[in-house]
Amino acid sequence: xxxxxxxxxxxxxxxxxxxxxxxxxxxxxxxxxxxxxxxxxxxxxxxxxxxxxxxxxxxxxxxxxxxxxxxxxxxxxxxxxxxxxxxxxxxxxxxxxxxxxxxxxxxxxxxxxxxxxxxxxxxxxxxxxxxxxxxxxxxxxxxxxxxxxxxxxxxxxxxxxxxxxxxxxxxxxxxxxxxxxxxxxxxxxxxxxxxxxxxxxxxxxxxxxxxxxxxxxxxxxxxxxxxxxxxxxxxxxxxxxxxxxxxxxxxxxxxxxx
Numbered sequence: 001x002x003x004x005x006x007x008x009x010x011x012x013x014x015x016x017x018x019x020x021x022x023x024x025x026x027x028x029x030x031x032x033x034x035x036x037x038x039x040x041x042x043x044x045x046x047x048x049x050x051x052x053x054x055x056x057x058x059x060x061x062x063x064x065x066x067x068x069x070x071x072x073x074x075x076x077x078x079x080x081x082x083x084x085x086x087x088x089x090x091x092x093x094x095x096x097x098x099x100x101x102x103x104x105x106x107x108x109x110x111x112x113x114x115x116x117x118x119x120x121x122x123x124x125x126x127x128x129x130x131x132x133x134x135x136x137x138x139x140x141x142x143x144x145x146x147x148x149x150x151x152x153x154x155x156x157x158x159x160x161x162x163x164x165x166x167x168x169x170x171x172x173x174x175x176x177x178x179x180x181x182x183x184x185x186x187x188x189x190x191x192x193x194x195x196x197x198x199x200x201x202x203x204x205x206x207x208x209x210x211x212x213x214x215x216x217x218x219x220x221x222x223x224x225x226x227x228x229x230x231x232x233x234x235x236x237x238x239x240x241x242x243x244x245x246x247x248x249x250x251x252x253x254x255x256x257x258x
């Protein structure tokens with residue numbers, strides 16, 4: 001039975017899509033069967049996994065709005081263990097069209113349900129805003145992975161997000177857990193990164209992941225080649241950090257089962 005993780009932050013530019021791409025690849029290389037569901041109309045997660053924008057015959061839109069099974073929308077990636085439900089620009093309209101649909105908040109959860117037995121992990125890449133697609137991801141998920149960029153307003157944005165998650169638990173998904181808070185774009189040479197890390201540790205120590213994702217040029221380059229960092233430059237610090245993150249999450253899941 002798959003563990004469903006929503007990679008979510010209401011703020012853009014925090015490494016959310018980078019994390020969805022590279023964590024999924026690291027889990028797949030660790031012999032996990034992984035599915036990524038791209039729910040962002042920008043489709044950056046899809047292109048970062050090798051499915052060029054507009055090239056997929058079907059996307060998540062076809063399942064959400066036209067009720068096609070999610071299995072019919074799956075795309076292959078360069079990794080045998082990693083499959084993708086791609087996004088496209090039509091998802092912008094889907095957010096409006098879904099308003100008229102019954103049970104609109106639970107559509108993604110129902111679409112994912114038949115695939116739970118086929119995968120070990122299902123990662124949902126959420127839009128950088130709180131809309132109906134983001135809400136669908138949070139309701140479908142077992143847990144939330146929260147990437148946080150090491151910048152001045154990180155603490156304020158995280159507090160807002162945690163308030164949102166509390167409302168989702170109260171109204172829709174009472175078992176939604178926090179997988180962890182992930183520091184991204186960390187630059188050990190700057191005082192700001194260190195200060196942000198220390199502040200987050202002080203306020204959210206029990207929720208912080210041990211893995212920290214560094215600011216890394218190779219990691220930033222990889223999406224333009226349609227590849228996860230592990231296929232672009234496996235010797236880079238970026239690749240090393242996402243392998244470490246996958247290992248941390250796998251160890252956590254083993255402890256949970258035990």
